Amino acid sequence: METQKTVQIVVVGNGMVGYKFCEKLLAKQKNNHDFAITVFGEEPRVAYDRVHLSAFFAGKTADDLTLAPADWYTENGIRLFLSDPVVDIDREEKLVRSHHGHVVHYDYLVMATGSGAFVPSIPGVEKDGVFVYRTIEDLELILSYAKKAKKGAVLGGGLLGLEAAKALLDLGLQEAHVVEFAPRLMPRQIDDAGSRMLQSQLESLGLNIHLGKSTQEIKGGDCIEGMQFADNSFLDVDMLVISAGIRPRDELAKIASLETHPRGGIIVDDQLRTSDPHIFAIGECALAHHMIYGLIAPGYEMADVVVTNLIGGEKSFSPFDMSTKLKLIGTDVASFGDPFIEEPACRTIRYENKAKGVYKRINVSEDGKQLLGGILVGDADQYNMLLQTCKSKTILPPDSEDLILGSRGGEEAGAGVMSFPDDALICSCEAVTKGMLCHEVGENGHTTIDAIKKCCKAGTGCGGCLPMVKDIIQGVLKEKGVYVRNVICEHFDHSRQELLDLVKMNGIRTYNGVLDHFGHGDGCETCKPLVGSILASLWNENILEKDRATIQDSNDRYLANIQKGGTYSVVPRIPGGEITPEKLIVIGQVAQKYGMYTKITGGQRIDLFGAHLNDLPDIWEELINAGFESGHAYGKSLRTVKSCVGSTWCRFGVQDSVSFAIEVEDRYKGLRSPHKLKSAVSGCVRECAEAQSKDFGIIATEKGWNLYVCGNGGSKPQHAQLIATDVDSATCLKLIDRFLMFYIKTADPLTRTATWLNKMEGGINYLKAVVVDDVLGIADQLEVEMQALIDVYKCEWKEVVENPELRKRFSHFVNAPVKDPTVQFETMRDQKRVKEWA
């Protein structure tokens, strides 16, 4: 481009993009007088912020919306003609002629004529009270007409239509309706489920939404009185805003014989050049890559491309990301990338929370590595992060559902704990942060749990952080490119899952057998309980028999929870929380006799604390004689199945939740698993049993039960997710069989179902596919394996009580029949408690 003489630029249209073009050209030109700019605008006022047009109803003035005042144009030497549209172009002489007769020469002409509202040819659209929603003038007209109107409608449930509808509400109309031809709202941005969520949000604000409605006629005399639909229904309204889409303003281009598209739009190439190389088209009037970009961001980008080329640079306009995030009537709506791509071309993960009005969907590539697009309704906080992940083609973590569920544990999406900030507290007992741990692993080479415990004490307190510490070690090693295999410990070069399969195939039932076959050395406190758990999960034999007693973790070793001071607690099973007065009395008597502290637990049963090791078999003998069984409060096994009172007493109950809870608890009692299992059954949606915080939770419906899985309380609470609706009791149990067995077989040690799911590739959709749809074809086998475990269940305390050899082990001293004399108690609120430790 020549720089000697001033280049004459004429801009047709003083809208948002036309203005941005001027601003950029001024900013980027090398010398002040490289370009002489003339702008023609059809509207009476200087360019304003159309995107925030609705703010006009909220009290903003036209001045507030102005992008730059008229002075700005003068100061920068721009000749500006307002209310003066260009009516003709003489391409040969390179001249434009305006409505008021100004004729101006151009070297380059920039068409920025934008678009107008598309008004469908429905009979009656010309009536008074029918408006479009594009300019400040349109809004002024609406404003004055609304004063005498009562019921208004908007034709079109897209982005602009919903904004207009909100405006009608704000204007104080008694009724505001949205009429959409498509079966969903915002059909270009969101899917059916997102639309439903948005719809319920909007309805709760007082909007009436009519979907799938084809308007046949606008009724009335001079003024609109109603809308007649093809399905013969009628809507009584006295004003209507048409927002049925946009139509590019290409009429001038047509007059000038520039190439336009039959469906509207001035055709441009990658440099935004029209069929005449001296004429560019930018913004909503331009058809680039076969499409009209109806958003402001691509419009601004187009302005930048033309400016860059005019000043001698090189830039082309690439297909623009149409991702959007808006706040519609207080509701976040966002879509990005390819929001609609469907399975099987991708994997889709959806999250829906009706109570909160949140719907999220992400589309992940088939191999789970890339984010292709998604939709967010109700909560779009993760929009920027997701958009970045999508645009930059970041490799996704295996648990890609974290991307949208990130807020669960307050953590941002990413590779679990590795995405925590450095100052995140991992071990709260010893105040060790993630940053400190990363440093110990990365810088100081402490790459085992033991080494970490030693160098910074993390995990030496309650030990609850150990899984996270392990993830951090692995995460740092992975970042350093070290290949980490998830092996159990120095004695076994296998993962838990591998070892389980090996033990099963070889039918091994003792620890030493497992160690001899598949391990080396003497074992340790990591692999022993792990193998113990595998053996129990596979064969369900008494965990204290053969050589298995000494491989059990502290609590399992004595079938009771060890307490401060070395005494134990006793928790008899009380299925579903239901108990007879007779049994209550027995518990009281036993507690009294052995001097134990009693407390109702959070799991709807009764815990007796402070039992001496020596007394445990006697205590249990009395309980068992009264019909109690072990509650496995000490085991990585089924704890409680909580229930609400349900339909037998409750006025809202729709199913007998107590009976079903008891059935479920009886079915899975004693089932050993990688971590403890909790369940609950609620009798209706009020959810008094808190089933959605359980590893598997069941909520009654009119028709049957809804099954939720992988919930968790504890330190990182997480809601369970729905995998089956309205199933009958038998089906529900079948699905739980499969779910639990699949968990038992594949989870890492000491991993609750929630964490297991979070780490699962494919997330809940995959889990559902396995458990409900049986995509792996293993459902039958899982059910059979579960049934086998259920069939051999025995109360392990009953076995101990009846077996003198096992019973003998419950004594503090091997050489004296006395209890531990160092145990000390204090009194508190009329009960005893253990003395505080040092």
Next chain:
Amino acid sequence: MEPVKNTKDRITWHKACHVEDIPADGGGCALIEGKQIAIFNFSRRGEWYATDNMCPHRQQMAVARGMIGSQEGEPKVACPFHKKTFSLRSGQCLNDEAYSINTFPVMVKENQVYIGL
């Protein structure tokens, strides 16, 4: 079989229990001279060990109830409370330098277990 050398001039051997009283690859606690001694039957290695029963971490009388095993060949026991692990040979805590426990020589004769104090 008494490989451990005691620094004291003279060891007094105390009869603790029958070998059967201590589970294979596990421990038991004996009361000797008013002292609680944890005794371990490391049958996988054919070795016996004895230590204090009290864990120095929170003064809990529980070491005998811990799991035994090895770490790079070093025999060890893990306290059931917070899994501090102690070398059965030296008594040194292996995952926290701050702690250690006493170890005692063990002698097995005619199926009886003797502890040297």
